[in-house]
Amino acid sequence: MENVWENCLSAVAKNTRPSPVREILKVITQEGMISFAGGMPAPEVFPVEEFYEGASVLRDKGRTVLQYGITEGDPDLRNFLASWSAKRMGRTAAADEIILTTGSQQAIDLIAWSLIDPGDVIITEDPTYLAALSAFSNHGATFESVPMDSDGMITDELPALINKIRSSGRKPKLIYTVVNFQNPSGVCLSVERRKRLAEISSDMGVPVFEDDPYGYLRYDGEHLPSVYSFDPEGAVIYAGSFSKILSPATRIGWIIGNKRIIRQLTVFKQSTDICSSPITHSLAYEYCRKGYLDSHLPKILKNYAVKRDAMQKSFETHLYPLGVKWVKPAGGFFFWLDFGKNADTRKLAVKALEKKVAFIPAEPFCVNTENAGRYGRFNFSYSDPETIEKGAVRLAETIKDTGGY
Amino acid sequence: MENVWENCLSAVAKNTRPSPVREILKVITQEGMISFAGGMPAPEVFPVEEFYEGASVLRDKGRTVLQYGITEGDPDLRNFLASWSAKRMGRTAAADEIILTTGSQQAIDLIAWSLIDPGDVIITEDPTYLAALSAFSNHGATFESVPMDSDGMITDELPALINKIRSSGRKPKLIYTVVNFQNPSGVCLSVERRKRLAEISSDMGVPVFEDDPYGYLRYDGEHLPSVYSFDPEGAVIYAGSFSKILSPATRIGWIIGNKRIIRQLTVFKQSTDICSSPITHSLAYEYCRKGYLDSHLPKILKNYAVKRDAMQKSFETHLYPLGVKWVKPAGGFFFWLDFGKNADTRKLAVKALEKKVAFIPAEPFCVNTENAGRYGRFNFSYSDPETIEKGAVRLAETIKDTGGY
Incomplete structure (x- = not known):
């Protein structure tokens, strides 16, 4: 009997709904999935x-x-x-x-x-x-x-x-x-x-x-x-x-x-x-x-810089020729990819999951969602360079299969 | 220039004000103060x-x-x-x-x-x-x-x-x-x-x-x-x-x-x-x-039971003869004292601070504050029996001096 709670929910509670991000996060633990969807630090850089x-x-x-x-x-x-x-x-x-x-x-x-x-x-x-x-x-x-x-x-x-x-x-x-x-x-x-x-x-x-x-x-x-x-x-x-x-x-x-x-x-x-x-x-x-805090930071930076460079290289090789554009990030955790004005990254993200690669489409990050379909967020902090390369190949295949939507 | 923030505060922020409890907590660190005001566990019972x-x-x-x-x-x-x-x-x-x-x-x-x-x-x-x-x-x-x-x-x-x-x-x-x-x-x-x-x-x-x-x-x-x-x-x-x-x-x-x-x-x-x-x-x-969790609990209970019994005894000796009433608590951290229908525990708490003993008057705990002046909360978990006895003596003196208000 869940009605007692259902009947008493606040307006803000009634308005909450699972975000598209959560839906993606549900499937990224699947066997063989390559995830560029998260935003977590790499466990190997923790100063245990x-x-x-x-x-x-x-x-x-x-x-x-x-x-x-x-x-x-x-x-x-x-x-x-x-x-x-x-x-x-x-x-x-x-x-x-x-x-x-x-x-x-x-x-x-x-x-x-x-x-x-x-x-x-x-x-x-x-x-x-x-x-x-x-x-x-x-x-x-x-x-x-x-x-x-x-x-x-x-x-x-x-x-x-x-x-x-x-x-x-x-x-x-x-x-x-x-x-x-x-x-x-x-x-x-x-x-x-x-x-x-x-x-x-x-x-x-x-x-x-x-x-x-x-x-x-x-x-x-x-x-x-x-x-x-x-x-x-x-x-x-x-x-x-x-x-x-x-x-x-x-x-x-x-x-x-x-x-x-x-x-x-x-x-x-x-x-x-x-x-x-x-x-x-x-x-x-x-x-x-x-x-x-200071002495350990260079180790973190080195690990992430390698991954950032790997993603830059893999995306240059596999995605740039397909018309995908981006600005190489000088820090942080993310690439922000522009798939062009005809793209629909929500659909692309769903198709990418079928190819076992996950990313987050732009829409939930946008206030003005008019052009949100063009963009997607790709995390590089959590995957090693080999995985990043494999993921880029899968993304390229998805784009080719779908025409980027 | 604090106006930028002052001008932007939410209605709920504008309504917050320091509680009487905070005012009392400010002075309880004074030299020689006996505090029955808090609600903290005794550090000596932590299973370090x-x-x-x-x-x-x-x-x-x-x-x-x-x-x-x-x-x-x-x-x-x-x-x-x-x-x-x-x-x-x-x-x-x-x-x-x-x-x-x-x-x-x-x-x-x-x-x-x-x-x-x-x-x-x-x-x-x-x-x-x-x-x-x-x-x-x-x-x-x-x-x-x-x-x-x-x-x-x-x-x-x-x-x-x-x-x-x-x-x-x-x-x-x-x-x-x-x-x-x-x-x-x-x-x-x-x-x-x-x-x-x-x-x-x-x-x-x-x-x-x-x-x-x-x-x-x-x-x-x-x-x-x-x-x-x-x-x-x-x-x-x-x-x-x-x-x-x-x-x-x-x-x-x-x-x-x-x-x-x-x-x-x-x-x-x-x-x-x-x-x-x-x-x-x-x-x-x-x-x-x-x-x-189970093996350490008896040590905590023993420590607090001794303090609870000490407070019961000290209050019986010094406060009961002055007409103060209460129900002996079977657990927890607090005594709740009834100083009678003519009492004003907010004033009594202020006078008690002058005698270097602190407690919390009932009012901030009450929805209906009509009878709040009668009551006060006294914590026993944090003080040793000797301190509790001294505090009870100081409280009795405060009541005698003020007529309990």
Whole structure:
């Protein structure tokens, strides 16, 4: 008898439905499937020994480590991250300018709690991070998007868009951007546009959420300063994460920003999960304080750069001749492929599954889905070069069989 | 310049304000303060050695343990908990009837996501768990309450209340109850009332959330069957927690219930924090599979029973002669004191702080605050017997000085 629950569901619960991504993820465990669909770190780059070294803290400081922690997160780890990220941020964050979250996904939820009334507008790049759309949407957000090119969000379009939203009586509450090696498109926002974004945010009174889970995974070129570092007015908050540079199982993200908003996020964190785990905070701090975060990173970068290069080569060999186009990503986890204006990547993805290769079609990442059929996201962090080559061959066969739809 | 954020806050953010509890918690770290205000486990009962024993899993299964986990939580730990709690639940939960949450606080948030539209009604005991009121309230819930006596919620009042809510055009979406050693009142729901609650829930189509963080902390008498075990229709969900029987730092709670609602909670967990930590799940599972959950529990019970008895004795000696009344709790963490109909415990709590003893006045726990001035919550898990005695003396002095207000 499931009616008791069915009859009591909230409107937002009634609107949730399995995403096309979940449907694909269901079949990728099939025997022989090659998956470019996920977004997981490679298990072989986890610093297993170095992380385990810190486990003695569970014994040596057990009575503290096993207790409730403060909502803002472990002070030692917060101090470490405030200093460690200073280079990228322009300065060291003060103690009341940083909070640790249960992964950076929780950062999105807490920001939404703090800012969104039903109908308020979030401005995103198009395409954008799928799970941010879900989380903001649960809070009643509506979306307006700004197109991207190979330098990221076309920031010059922002002022007119903000004015348009305001003239229509709606409130633009946040500009959400993944500035480095964006999920799904793989591109970086240029330095000029970072400056411009900070200016527009401050001038027009619309805060920016600079989500940066991939920022440290750069395989070519130099790191770019954060949008936060160009922010004169405290209107930009920055979110980082251990998921891709240490381990997603730590469930540790961090937000740096103006103390007023950090305080607000803390209040909402109290009612959503009280505090994050002092166990994972202490283990992560032991790892960080010994310098492993920096000393291990080159090993991660090397592993992923090889895979990125392998995917570039395999796609050049097998897909480029079929008219598929892309910009080679300088970091992160993803290739974003353009199959041309007549393509239908939802259908292509289904056909590809029959050939035992999985990817995610663009649609669930898009606010404006008009051209979504052209694009698809391909992950390279999880497969070895031989598998990537095989997968590219299977993709090419799928395109040939279907005409790319 | 904090206006960018101030101007963009959501309505719910604008309504949050520091609770009286937080104000008290701020001063309890003062030199010489005796605190009965908190609700934390005693650090000396943490099974530090036994928990640390399992740390080798971080090395031996590092590549799995450091990866993302599934949203529902570690399958081994879920299986263990489904079996381990079967005695209390009436049967072993199936794999799709249990989800692990980031502490049981997240269980409350996920339930709220699943059920609450703004204005919907949650029915609680009065008084009830403070942080449940905050979490439900953030989701736009309104509250109706049922009074309690020494057998817990007076369930016979439920049908009329549910009908009254419905006649007024509002929707009663959930009955929220802490059935064992309730926070704050310390009482247990009687077996007869558990049966009646399950019947009413099923007959009237209002689900029950049986929140049970203290259930295993029984110092006298026999354990009572869960409300869930009397539930013929799947309308009751049960939430347990490791916070008081292992460690709050694991941030592990579990919910057992009908698979339809478990699936819905999973969907919302995806967008709030993706998954909980496979690190803490694996460490907790290592602890559990070796039998430590059962073998260590008597040590915890012994420690707390001594403190409970000390508080009973000290309060009998110093407070009872002043007209203060209470029911001796058979388990859990709290005494709930009745200072009489002319008392004002908010003022008394402030005066007590001047005497260096802290407790929490009833008001923030109450839906109906009419009689809240009579009551206060006193924690015994965190202080040793000598400290409890000293605190009781200071309380008695405060009452004498103020006339109890």
